[in-house]
Amino acid sequence: MGNVIGIGASPKRKEDQRFLTGRGNYVSDIKRPGMTAGVFVRSPHGHAVLRGIDRSAALAAPGVIAVLTGADAAADKLGSLPCGWGISDAKGVPMKEPPFPMLAQGKVRFVGDMVAFVIAETPEQANAAAELLKIDYEVLPSVVGVLEAFRPGAPQLFDDVPNNICCDWELGDKAAVESAFRKAAHVAKLSLVNNRLIGNPMEPRAAIAEYEPGTDRFTLWTTSQFPHVVRFLMGALVLNIPQHKLRVVAPDVGGGFGVKQFHYGEEAVITWAAKRVMRPIKWVASRSEGYVSDRHGRDHVTEAELALDETGKFLAFRVNTLANMGGYLSTFGPNIPTNLYGPLLGGVYTTPAIYCNVKVVFTNTVPVDAYRGAGRPEATFVLERIVDVAASEMGIDRVEIRRRNMIPKEAYPYQTPVLVQYDSGDPMGCLDGALVAADVKNFGVRKSASASKGKFRGLGYSTYVEACGLAPSRFAGRLGARGGLYESATVRVHPTGQVTVMIGTHNHGQGHETTFAQIVSEKLGVAFENVDIVFGDTDRVQFGMGTYGSRSLVVGGAALSKATDKVVAKGKKIAAHLLEAAEVDIQFKSGKFSVAGTDRAKTFEEIAGAAYVPHDYPLEVLEPGLEEQAYYDPVNFTYPGGCHIAEVEVDPETGTVTLVNYTAVDDVGTVINPMIVEGQLHGGIVQGVGQALFENAVYDESSGQLLSGSLMDYCMPRADHMPMMKVATHSTLCTHTPMGVKGCGEVGTIGSPAAVINAVVDALSHLGVTHVDMPATPNRIWRLLQNASLPVAAE
Amino acid sequence: MKPFAYHQPDQIPDAAKLLTSIEDSKLVAGGMTLIPTLKQRLANPPALIDLSKLGHLKGITDDGDSITVGAMTPHAQVAASKLVQTKIPGLAALASMIGDPAVRSRGTIGGSVANNDPAADYPAGVLGLGATIVTSTREIAADRFFLGLFETALQPGEIITAIRFPLPLKAGYAKFKAPASRYALVGVFVAKFADGVRVAVTGAGPGVFRVPPMEMALSENFDPSAIAAIKIDNDGLTSDIHAEADYRAHLVTVMAKRAVDAALS
Structure with a gap:
């Protein structure tokens, strides 16, 4: 039997066994019977009117099964890609939230905007057919920089978003800051650019979708950091698929860094298309495709002023930032340069007054969203x-x-x-x-x-x-979050004492299978090797908000800790019965339930066995089985x-x-x-x-x-x-x-x-x-x- | 990748015949440029003629007063060659700086020279050493071979079989790597012969070129200080998102000095 490996130890990572021996299971490794290949046709223009698409030649090409466009999505009354946060300006006016169709309708707004989806028997045939699409663009001037985008006369991305400003957001006490600046002995000023970044996870994005007519169920395998959130956003808000009819699986994922924590149009299109063609479809992005479609990060232009007294004490800090949102609002887009930026401007200092204004601006670029750090590196x-x-x-x-x-x-x-x-x-x-x-x-x-x-x-x-x-749900809700930000964990103790954990976070390189197993090993006294961590499958894991914002251990680990506490609590009840002692006298330590002050004890395995073979068991007051679940929502x-x-x-x-x-x-x-x-x-x-x-x-x-x-x-x-x-x-x-x-x-x-x-x-x-x-x-x-x-x- | 026919001849005349008879067909040596281009569907040749079975094109021979490198010799072999390291250490150093280990194991000298990428390393070594390009039909002096952006003196159906390098008294290569690609943002090869010095620059412009004022100055005094004040003209140099022309011009002088340093060390 193996040993307990608990908190503070550095065992080798469990997951590395499969990663380092080439036995990982990534989306592109998965093959489904009858699987077809999908290719997205993307705008080569930064800004253009989409006047029409002639797909006749593409449809006639060898192996082509279907060619879908924004018009088809509109005809099927599919929703727009939702934004998970709704911010407001100082007067409480909500941000401008133009629709983000999963396939472009009427206009394209960045190079890489999706225009059509070609499905064929092989990727080669789909690529060849994609080149036969005749797309009639009326090219418009583009605007890519934030400074240029909100100047008068700039190209306008949306008819109803004047000057391309999504939201003119602010935080802090402007008057207090102005007053402090008037008293300052010195004012330091700085203009800077926070450069735009592209995440480049090692594994490009990919998806497979399948529809089973016998059960009317959809399955989407996707390179995601948060499969349950994809199921909710895509099922409930885009495709109108009931949650119980949609399974989202994010298997091994080769790096995320934020790039994979959004609901992408590709996921919705491929799931919708799988039912239309009644065949599984696989899409795997090329690296080049990732560059023009993975959400980008950062991209700020900022003017900052720091007021100090004669001794160098900070009196007030004023920051004006223009933040690039790209062509549309991505899942967390408007939250990043506002709620995850302004509140960090205090830093580790006692600056008493801070004011921050952020103009969130649309441009003809890939939508900008969270990238490792997300707002906080900028601040x-x-x-x-x-x-x-x-x-x-x-x-x-x-x-x-x-x-x-x-x-x-x-x-x-x-x-x-x-x-x-x-x-x-x-x-x-x-x-x-x-x-x-x-x-x-x-x-x-x-x-x-x-x-x-x-x-x-x-x-x-x-x-x-x-x-x-991330994050206290109540706090996040006040700031504009449209969902909760808790986490969940289920601890399933098997009759033989081994443990399977189902957790709502997603491991894509962070070592969760090791860290979480150490927590269970420590808390339940079971061997490290006898704990497996299951994640990334909405059919296997109860619920979860996924992995981003350094939340997995903080929120998910907390849920796991609570669930193990519940297992111990139930185990004590079972032990009290078996040991004929009062529950309050049962102690749990190092994998043993014992009666305080005696040598009478039951091992964790014995208690698990008793829970599943309840011949001698308090069935009148206690359910059989040993499996507990906890949800945890942080207070801060x-x-x-x-x-x-x-x-x-x-x-x-x-x-x-x-x-x-x-x-x-x-x-x-x-x-x-x-x-x-x-x-x-x-x-x-x-x-x-x-x-x-x-x-x-x-x-x-x-x-x-x-x-x-x-x-x-x-x-x-x-x-x-x-x-x-x-x-x-x-x-x-x-x-x-x-x-x-x-x-x-x-x-x-x-x-x-x-x-x-x-x-x-x-x-x-x-x-x-x-x-x-x-x-x-x-x-x-x-x-x-x-x-x-x-x-x-x-x- | 689009479909193409694939040929693997074992004789040079057969390869040349295929190349002339199949319009738009392409030779593939190491494939380090061609294969990525095909994968991105940017090229659509009806046929690839793989030169890898032409075994006698691979290898390095000592001719006494020169070294001949077969066209299919990979960069790693040149970099590791005791002969090259002893007789033309600057050339071995250049080969060791190309790409990464995978590229150096697959990529060939013939492929690099025939492709004439404006930021490739070998053109600087070949021109700087005044090498001779040996082809299936003739011999071409380096000075008449490189004609500009991806252009060479090669005629349709002509295949490079070897590069013959004369032995310099001293030679050195200094490369300022483009941050992302690690191609030469600017690379300078300097070679000193009994009858004078040659300086060849890659990366800075649309093709490899020589710098006569530096050659004259170094022929007088083969020392970095001799060229420290020689600035080359920005005109005609490349400007892109990594470096504007004036920076490249500046780097030519800096890298030339460092190449002389390398040659002297």
């Missing part, structure tokens, strides 16, 4: 950058100005002026730990060594906090945070920035599996470094073509871009989650961009450089140096 970047600008302008050390404004550990719980209340934290402890780990005191020596090679070395800090564990967000320190070296001759050291000390609350947490931090940091130094989605301004539409032109971070990272935790326990956990999936991505850019600016500060936009590419740095106020020479 952290604005705040941590302007803190450095203020420090520099006021001649205060960058660490010192942070210390002067940091929320002290004793001040928690801490109510910010922007809605959120931090339950716990110790930013000063994280900062102190990071300063030591990064060997900041010897930075001067390293800087001189770089200078002797003609290189500029810089150090950058980011002391940050984020809000995750969790607030992980920490201090990241980046060290870079700049080659002034080429402009190349090399990340030479990276240190992160994070407060993620209780750590269940340190190895997995370290891996999450590594991955998150690399994604943040990607944004800071490499990644940029670039559109052609007039045509709306995506110029960075492949891995040849969109630079993903690679292993050789990274130094060995120093990652550590300095945890305070969350006061409201059952195990004190805070979540760790996004912290790396949230903390790192500001640390890296602050380091780059520090390296170049002697040349008068005060800001560098992301990504800090060699071309951009070289150009900055050409315009720098001092000659290019090593100190």
Whole structure:
């Protein structure tokens, strides 16, 4: 028999057995009898009137079964793709919410907008037929940037959305902020761009749909982070399929990062089409297709101002942001640059007054939605950058100005002026730990060594906090969420004592099968190997909101913890009967139910056996079986945070920035599996470094073509871009989650961009450089140096 | 990928005959450019003529005063060749910088030179060393071979069989990798011969080109300082989302200096 492997241990990941031996089961691995192939035909134009589609040649092509268009969807009275959040402006006027048809109707609004779906016997035949469609476009001017989109005279995406503004959103006390600015000794100002990103999960999106006429049931296999939400959104709001007639399966999924946490039109089209052709259909996106259809992230233009008193204390913070929504509202789209952005502008500081205005704007680009961090990296970047600008302008050390404004550990719980209340934290402890780990005191020596090679070395800090564990439903509902954000878990104890957990989160690389098994192993005293975690199938798992927003452990793990508590509670009742003792005298420890103060005990397996063979069992008062379910809705967000320190070296001759050291000390609350947490931090940091130094989605301004539409032109971070990272935790326990956990999936991505850019600016500060936009590419740095106020020479 | 016929001749004349007789047919060597193009349905050749069975096109031979690299020799083999490493270390270094291990194992020198991608590495080495392109019908000097964006002096039906490199006194290659593709944003090959220095630049413009002012300066004094002040004209250089022409022009000087450094080290 195996051992208990509990909280705090780092066993190898259970799921890696199949992942590393090529035995995963991804959507594109699945084959169904009689399966056909589907191909989406996408708009090559950023903005055009769709005047007509002649499908006769395509329909006549070999192997073609059907060609479906927006007109067919309209004739079948199918719904529009729903947005999960409804935000409002300062006067309470709801956002503009134009319909998002699953296949374009009347107009196309971005390159990649879906125009038709071709179904054939083979993918080759479907591709060949797709090229035979004659689509009559009247090309219109495109607008791709937020600054351009809301200027008078800009191309208008929708007739009833003036100036392309979806919502003019605000948060905070504008008057208090204005008053504080009038009293300020110094005002720091910063204009910045938060670059547009493309997620690029390793596995492209894919789907298979099948209709069974015998039972009138649909099955959709899809690369999703939240199959139950897809079932609800697609079944109830788009296709009018009753929930009990629709099964959504998200099997092994090769990375998500947010890209797969939306309900996509492809899912609805393929499910609808499967019944029309009465055959299973498979669609697998190419990488190129992913670039123009996977939801993009970030894309802000921001003006920020920080008011300070003469000692460098922050008095007020004012932020005006233009946020790009792309051509339509995606599932979480309008929530990201508003509710997940404004409330984080307090950071780890005691800034008493904050005001944030966000104009959410439509453009002829791929819809923008959540991408790892989602709103919080953008907020952290604005705040941590302007803190450095203020420090520099006021001649205060960058660490010192942070210390002067940091929320002290004793001040928690801490109510910010922007809605959120931090339950716990110790930013000063994280900062102190990071300063030591990064060997900041010897930075001067390293800087001189770089200078002797003609290189500029810089150090950058980011002391940050984020809000995750999405989310308290009541709070989210007030902010405009149209659904709940709880999680559920079922713990099924088998008659022989092994355990199967059905949980509503989705594991697509995070190690849930290991982490959750450790929780069960610890709490029930069963062997780690005797616990299996089931997820990703609406027919097997009761319900769930899925995995995003660093919520799986925080919300799902809490549900699991509660469900195991219920199992123990029932086990105690059974044990009390078998041991002829009072229930209150039964203790449960290390897999044994015992009578306090005696050696009389029953093992967990014996209790499970008794529950399923209830010959000697209190059937009058207790049901047989040992299976418990819990739903958990958090009372607050969790607030992980920490201090990241980046060290870079700049080659002034080429402009190349090399990340030479990276240190992160994070407060993620209780750590269940340190190895997995370290891996999450590594991955998150690399994604943040990607944004800071490499990644940029670039559109052609007039045509709306995506110029960075492949891995040849969109630079993903690679292993050789990274130094060995120093990652550590300095945890305070969350006061409201059952195990004190805070979540760790996004912290790396949230903390790192500001640390890296602050380091780059520090390296170049002697040349008068005060800001560098992301990504800090060699071309951009070289150009900055050409315009720098001092000659290019090593100190 | 669209359907195509597939031929695998084992004699060069057979390959040449297929190439001339099937209109729009394509040769496939390592396929590192052609196969992705086919997969994206951007090319639709009726037939592919696979050169992999022409075994005698693969390998590196020591000719005494030159080295001949068979057209089907993969980059990894050139990079690992003791002969190349000893006689023309700059060329071995260049081969080791192409793409990634998978590309270096499949991609061939003949394929790279025939394709003449404006950002490929080999054209800089071939032009910089003043190599000779040996084909199924003739020999072509590098200076007359590369004609601009994906254009070469190859005639219809003509197949590269080998590249013959003269031995330089010193040679070096410096490459500034495009961040995403890791093709040469700018790559400069510098070779010093008894009768002068050759400098060839790839990545910066629509095709590989030489830089006579740098060649003259380095012929006088083969040292990075000799060319530090030589700027090349932005005109005609490539501007794209990764780098504008003036940055590429700047990098030509920087990479040329580094190539000289590499040649001297």
